Amino acid sequence: MRTIVTGLLLAIVSVGGANVAAAGANSAVAGANSAPADSAAVPAGDFAPVLAPAPGKQSVHVTAFRLDKTPVTNAQFLEFVRTHPQWRRDRIATLFADKEYLSHWSAPDALGKGALAQQSVTRVSWFAARAYCAAAGARLPNWYEWELAAAADERHTDARSSPAWRERILDWYARPAGQPLPAVGSGTANIYGIQDLHGLIWEWVEDFGSLMVSGDSRTQGDPDKLAFCGAGALSAQDRENYPVLMRIAYLSALEARSTGRVLGFRCAQDATP
């Protein structure tokens, strides 16, 4: 009975505090805040994504939404697998994650030295990321939401033409792989109050499967194109924007059960009217 009650409490906490900065691996219940404090509002807007949404069309309308200020941490994800044990690495169905899923944790239900509580959780599949957000009453952001939020810097909603913005991000790409991930929240907050969109990890989006890239017109006559139904693949309208194009290239190469050493996620919600 006690176990059940504890389980229920944990479930309530995990729903109420989607993005709680839990104190540590074994005391994740501590410090539960309400969800709005952990996510930031991003107002509706028209936005020119790096990939043209359709031939001859340059902008999309993104409706208002909320985005978590920081990526989901190991501590938070540990709490989730404790309350939703079907997502433990020793119980997850192979349909939903590859063999490297949470493989850097010391045990299916413990982080250990290789995964610090405040680091972003990584080596999670799209299915697992999606299940986490759903359990928190949220969802994964879609690509346009993510790209819109990530276009901002500290002072501008769209800093993409700023050389400083690009260089800062490219510096991250240039950093050697294999270094330990910094804790979440270590980056500067952008104008919405959102951190770590660049410079920390790659992030899952709900519609990663919609990113069919072709920035090269030479593929127009490619027989592979016949495998696509419709007005053809996307083309890049801002080919100079390497930071975003690299994200797209990375995401478009993934399968839903893929995991990656620096691939994590954060959750989003529709804006409450």
Add this chain to the structure above:
Amino acid sequence: MRLISKCLICLFMTAALAEELPGDSLYRLQIPLQTADGRTVALADLRGKPILITLFYSQCSSVCPMITVQLQNIDRHLTQKARHNLTILMLSLDSDRDTPQALQTFKQDHHIDDPRWIVARASATDVRTLAAVLGVRYRQLPDQSFNHSAVITLADRDGVIKGHAEGVTAGGAAFLRKVESTAAAPRH
């Protein structure tokens, strides 16, 4: 009596083991399908027969009609035994516009009247989930049409994916043989 009850337990255990879904079975997904005739069928209810699955939408004017013809060709070229044992699922990407009525019209236009063929829709979220499992990439364009990879997926009677055919050639003779052998495989 004791012996009998033990044996009954044995029997139940054997049945339970046979029922256990493989870890990579697509029937691990809980997806309600609404069919063209208005019924609701759980995806997992299709377990028990090999299946061909493709994602399409009824307003599609480019590759989709060819995929439909490809499916019909594959079906036509199977042996009677294999054909009898095969389910064909066409799931719409267009959750909003492909109502059961629209799907019924699509079936009539393409002369699909065999009950082994299921033309259905599901919620947009569920379509995304199944597309992710099948490796189908798609996006809706501002004019409501869809860009999507044209893929036919073959899964065995337990929902384990056995192969994909891509593009307008739909894998040709090699894929047909694979469908044949999967559909003709004896019950385990």
